[in-house]
Amino acid sequence: MASGSRNTHENSAVPQQDSDQTQAPPSKFVVVKVYDPKGELTLHRLSSSTPFMCGRCSKEKTAKLVATYRHQWNDLRCNACYGELLSED
Template identity: 35%
Template sequence: MTMTRSAQAEPFHCGRCNTDKKAKAKAVRQKDDGTTDVICNGCYGNVMAGGDP
């Protein structure tokens, strides 16, 4: 999983909590089926703390 940060907030859809977000920080994760999705900073923190992937 890779955390990215842009200069300005950008809209995206979090693939983990299934909500539309607008933020500077987001993470890109590789899913088990080989595809990638974007997750919000809150979900990133939860995953890194040992929460459900």
């Protein structure tokens, strides 16, 4: 009876691939307010200006307002891109 001979992986240990699942923000982002989602974008007010890379314009930004795309903190939008995307709808 070799208990190690079976390869048992629980599905709960596998990260979810659903991009609509809400992620917790990284520790450098201290969120003080979350605005109502607008489509796939959610705007967040941070406690202080925080550096991040905008996933749309590819510019390094430092701001108190940042938008997540599909609730993913690794895919952010700056406030300028957020406004532009909303105006296109």
